[in-house]
Amino acid sequence: MARLMGNHPGLKRLAYVGVAVVLLVLPFIVDAVLGRTWVRIVDVALLYVMLALGLNIVVGFAGLLDLGYIAFFAVGAYSYALLASPQFDIHASFLVLLPLGAFLAAVFGVLLGAPTLRLRGDYLAIVTLGFGEIIRIFLNNLNRPVNITNGPLGITLIDPISLGEVSLSKTYALGPLSLSPVHSYYYVFLLCALVSIVISVRLEDSRIGRAWIAIREDEQAAKAMGINTRNVKLLAFAMGATFGGVAGGLFASFQGFISPESFTLLESIMVLCMVVLGGMGNVGGVVLGAALLTALPEALRYVGPLQQTWFGHVFVDPSDLRMLMFGLALVLMMLFRPAGLWPSKIRKRELATAAE
Numbered sequence: 001m002a003r004l005m006g007n008h009p010g011l012k013r014l015a016y017v018g019v020a021v022v023l024l025v026l027p028f029i030v031d032a033v034l035g036r037t038w039v040r041i042v043d044v045a046l047l048y049v050m051l052a053l054g055l056n057i058v059v060g061f062a063g064l065l066d067l068g069y070i071a072f073f074a075v076g077a078y079s080y081a082l083l084a085s086p087q088f089d090i091h092a093s094f095l096v097l098l099p100l101g102a103f104l105a106a107v108f109g110v111l112l113g114a115p116t117l118r119l120r121g122d123y124l125a126i127v128t129l130g131f132g133e134i135i136r137i138f139l140n141n142l143n144r145p146v147n148i149t150n151g152p153l154g155i156t157l158i159d160p161i162s163l164g165e166v167s168l169s170k171t172y173a174l175g176p177l178s179l180s181p182v183h184s185y186y187y188v189f190l191l192c193a194l195v196s197i198v199i200s201v202r203l204e205d206s207r208i209g210r211a212w213i214a215i216r217e218d219e220q221a222a223k224a225m226g227i228n229t230r231n232v233k234l235l236a237f238a239m240g241a242t243f244g245g246v247a248g249g250l251f252a253s254f255q256g257f258i259s260p261e262s263f264t265l266l267e268s269i270m271v272l273c274m275v276v277l278g279g280m281g282n283v284g285g286v287v288l289g290a291a292l293l294t295a296l297p298e299a300l301r302y303v304g305p306l307q308q309t310w311f312g313h314v315f316v317d318p319s320d321l322r323m324l325m326f327g328l329a330l331v332l333m334m335l336f337r338p339a340g341l342w343p344s345k346i347r348k349r350e351l352a353t354a355a356e
Helices: 002-007 009-033 036-061 070-082 094-116 121-141 181-204 207-217 219-224 229-255 265-278 283-311 318-336 345-355
Strands: 172-174 177-179
Touching: 009 036, 009 181, 036 070, 036 181, 036 207, 036 229, 036 265, 036 283, 070 094, 070 121, 070 229, 070 265, 094 121, 094 229, 121 265, 177 181, 181 207, 181 229, 181 283, 207 219, 207 229, 219 229, 265 283, 265 318, 283 318
Parallel strands: none
Antiparallel strands: 172 177
16 A cells, blocks of 8 residues: 555645544534534544554654653643642743743753663663652642642642634634534644654654664664764654653643543553553654554443443443553553554564564
């Protein structure tokens, strides 16, 4: 299929136009078929796409196992919430807050990366896990003696994204269509996700991307070839954290409320699973993994009503079944497709060579 499109540029352009049209009308189709709740799930999936792409830079490209990635998401979210809510009675524009959240997340990424440059594998995972938990506990307790984050109660009444008189929290009429807040946020999240995809693809093919891959394959050999491994690894942490910071700011404006409980270790593991399940190092695979692992747990919520309808009794609680199926899917993936659903060519070749 790819070879056919390569030989016919017209077909390639037509495919791009078709995908663009589908993405533009997707929220209205989902709303009509599945309901507005699923439009919100699609919005969340786009946020997870951004998070997974950011983590893919660290884990997939540079080969640095990060179990505290959700901390950068928290930094971006709280940066936005503190300066766009009644907490400090400051209501800055999102045009200032989103870049600020990205910058602060990148700074925290460098602060995490600097002490861990000599660590790899399990040791790096333990340190990053601790970093993520430190940020969450810090936010949870920063309500005394001076109340900054409001502690476990979280921050409420966060300003939505708005520009002049246009606010994404309002519903607008577009002829026969109704553009609700979840529809409006979908287009903002879609734009940010597409920009993230373009940046990731360009990074992968750049000199920096090749340096990350060289470090992932053999750090000593990369250093011998003249690559400044210290700076390149710090850049990976900073760049990945930037994606998380932007996603955090968007999340805060979308939810209107955040608390430390939104940034637990489970969330970090979930984003890591998206990268591993989709295919580490492959941008398309990461997007696929994020979409699947966002939609699948929500789809399994319907198992409870189905059991009630068919058997008159709920034998397995849907929440327990969701985690069971989630774990089973990951085990099966590791057994039968260890490179992921859509692995990168390099990763696929590595596993094939190791098997031989």
